[in-house]
Amino acid sequence: MNKADVIIVGSGIASLQLARHLRKDLNVIVLTKSKLRQSNSTYAQGGIAAALHEEDHPCAHYLDTMEAGRYMNDSSKTLQMTSEAPEIVHNLIQDGCVFDYDASGSLALGKEGAHSYNRIVHGGGDQTGRRIVEGLISKLSSNISIYENQFVFELVKDAAGECCGVRSKSPDGSHHLYTAPHVVLGTGGCGQLYTYTSNAETVTGDGMALAYLAGAELSDMEFIQFHPTLLFKNGETKGLVSEAVRGEGAELTDEKGNRLMQNIHPLKDLAPRHVVAQTIYAHLHKGGHVYLDIRSIPNFPKRFPTITSMCERNDISIEKGFIPVAPGCHFSMGGVSIDQLGRTTVSGLYAIGEAACSGVHGANRLASNSLLEALVYGKRLAHYINHNHLTHIQKPVERVYDHSPSSLPLPAREEIQRRMMDCVGIVRSEIDLLQHKNWLESFPIDEIPKFDLSLLTIEQANILLMLQTSHLITCSALEREESRGGHFRSDYPEEIELWKRKQIVQQRTLERRDTHEQIET
Numbered sequence: 001m002n003k004a005d006v007i008i009v010g011s012g013i014a015s016l017q018l019a020r021h022l023r024k025d026l027n028v029i030v031l032t033k034s035k036l037r038q039s040n041s042t043y044a045q046g047g048i049a050a051a052l053h054e055e056d057h058p059c060a061h062y063l064d065t066m067e068a069g070r071y072m073n074d075s076s077k078t079l080q081m082t083s084e085a086p087e088i089v090h091n092l093i094q095d096g097c098v099f100d101y102d103a104s105g106s107l108a109l110g111k112e113g114a115h116s117y118n119r120i121v122h123g124g125g126d127q128t129g130r131r132i133v134e135g136l137i138s139k140l141s142s143n144i145s146i147y148e149n150q151f152v153f154e155l156v157k158d159a160a161g162e163c164c165g166v167r168s169k170s171p172d173g174s175h176h177l178y179t180a181p182h183v184v185l186g187t188g189g190c191g192q193l194y195t196y197t198s199n200a201e202t203v204t205g206d207g208m209a210l211a212y213l214a215g216a217e218l219s220d221m222e223f224i225q226f227h228p229t230l231l232f233k234n235g236e237t238k239g240l241v242s243e244a245v246r247g248e249g250a251e252l253t254d255e256k257g258n259r260l261m262q263n264i265h266p267l268k269d270l271a272p273r274h275v276v277a278q279t280i281y282a283h284l285h286k287g288g289h290v291y292l293d294i295r296s297i298p299n300f301p302k303r304f305p306t307i308t309s310m311c312e313r314n315d316i317s318i319e320k321g322f323i324p325v326a327p328g329c330h331f332s333m334g335g336v337s338i339d340q341l342g343r344t345t346v347s348g349l350y351a352i353g354e355a356a357c358s359g360v361h362g363a364n365r366l367a368s369n370s371l372l373e374a375l376v377y378g379k380r381l382a383h384y385i386n387h388n389h390l391t392h393i394q395k396p397v398e399r400v401y402d403h404s405p406s407s408l409p410l411p412a413r414e415e416i417q418r419r420m421m422d423c424v425g426i427v428r429s430e431i432d433l434l435q436h437k438n439w440l441e442s443f444p445i446d447e448i449p450k451f452d453l454s455l456l457t458i459e460q461a462n463i464l465l466m467l468q469t470s471h472l473i474t475c476s477a478l479e480r481e482e483s484r485g486g487h488f489r490s491d492y493p494e495e496i497e498l499w500k501r502k503q504i505v506q507q508r509t510l511e512r513r514d515t516h517e518q519i520e521t
Contacts, residue, residue, distance in 0.1 A: 011030055013129065014353030032146065041133050045304075058082040064366055070500075112247045115368075207336070218357065219505045245307065248303065260279060352374065352381055363484045363487060429489060
């Protein structure tokens with residue numbers, strides 16, 4: 001058993017920001033599913049949204065965020081985040097993070113979809129995430145121990161029901177117990193539940209499932225953002241083509257060269273992501289093709305080196321100026337319910353970053369607010385733990401497992417992804433959702449707490465947790481009988497005012513999933 005003061009599960013920007021700002025006298029353990037630098041954060045091409053221009057203001061940033069989120073956002077949390085954004089950027093600069101500057105020596109502020117001002121800070125063109133990750137790693141001190149290739153399969157509790165540690169498994173089959181009075185989930189979203197996704201291979205929604213199985217509340221699980229533009233070739237998505245490309249002037253066209261977004265939305269190619277993704281999906285569904293026309297962008301390879309390299313690897317000619325694209329799962333607005341500090345409804349358990357539902361994104365995340373949220377909440381939680389540190393933890397309760405999981409009938413990962421894409425993807429309906437729910441419930445999801453997952457292989461345990469998170473998303477999508485933000489129902493294609501102030505909250509200890517009135521703040 002390894003004891004610590006703080007356990008952080010995950011190694012993305014939210015986790016690294018937390019670790020970087022924790023007190024140096026705290027013993028901190030970071031557990032990551034693969035390698036330290038292998039996360040969505042490292043591959044993030046977009047930037048950080050912050051009102052830094054003299055004509056811009058955090059209130060304008062707030063209003064754009066609320067509009068993109070279709071007013072499902074927690075108002076006070078959202079305003080607090082946009083107000084803290086400029087300081088977050090300045091802190092990173094002081095730490096040595098290198099961002100892009102214009103010819104006058106000022107920060108080069110880009111524009112992305114649904115933003116009313118140029119307020120996106122980038123590093124290395126489309127390498128912002130990598131630069132921030134490297135900058136944060138360089139600031140980690142010796143009190144932080146990093147354990148790679150640790151698949152966390154269970155959260156452990158003490159006799160009082162407080163979270164006090166985790167159990168993990170290594171590729172060699174050994175399993176481990178780590179205990180601490182503060183356990184933080186920074187495991188990212190759930191993009192790998194879908195066939196088409198921009199997410200890293202490890203991002204399968206397991207942190208959300210772990211929190212649910214531990215009795216924590218989850219909310220807004222139906223709101224999944226599908227990024228409009230992933231490189232698409234031979235029926236497969238190959239990686240993200242940043243929204244910043246459209247911000248620089250690229251236009252979406254069909255196979256005949258017609259502008260796809262011309263008469264769809266006033267913002268055209270920079271319309272909110274759900275609008276653009278649904279438009280592209282509808283055209284592809286009819287058998288058409290969609291391209292990003294980048295011919296108007298000078299020095300594209302220099303401006304977007306990561307995207308250029310990806311296109312070259314897939315034999316897509318940058319010189320010809322047309323990148324074939326399709327939408328794919330990008331970001332989960334829902335997740336583990338947290339307060340303004342990152343605390344979940346289970347004492348001792350915290351969540352930050354995409355694994356959490358902080359309420360700042362509403363039904364659809366505004367572009368480049370994800371890195372901002374991760375940085376804001378990582379720093380904020382560090383401040384809380386630094387001033388509310390607990391030195392004593394109770395002994396974890398020894399679990400008694402009722403069933404042996406050795407002969408579990410489990411589907412292949414690819415089947416889960418295909419069914420989620422078809423039934424709980426960009427366009428949903430009651431028929432498809434019910435069909436998928438019934439398929440998911442043909443597996444022993446309700447029995448997961450009775451299994452000792454340490455007896456399974458890592459892939460088998462991961463599949464079980466994928467099924468659990470898929471079920472949470474499916475049930476929420478089935479319950480919300482309207483279309484809003486990242487959730488589109490073909491049988492309820494309009495926003496319905498009654499649903500605007502309602503939030504679907506799920507908790508394992510409840511006998512039924514409930515729909516809560518959202519608290520106005």
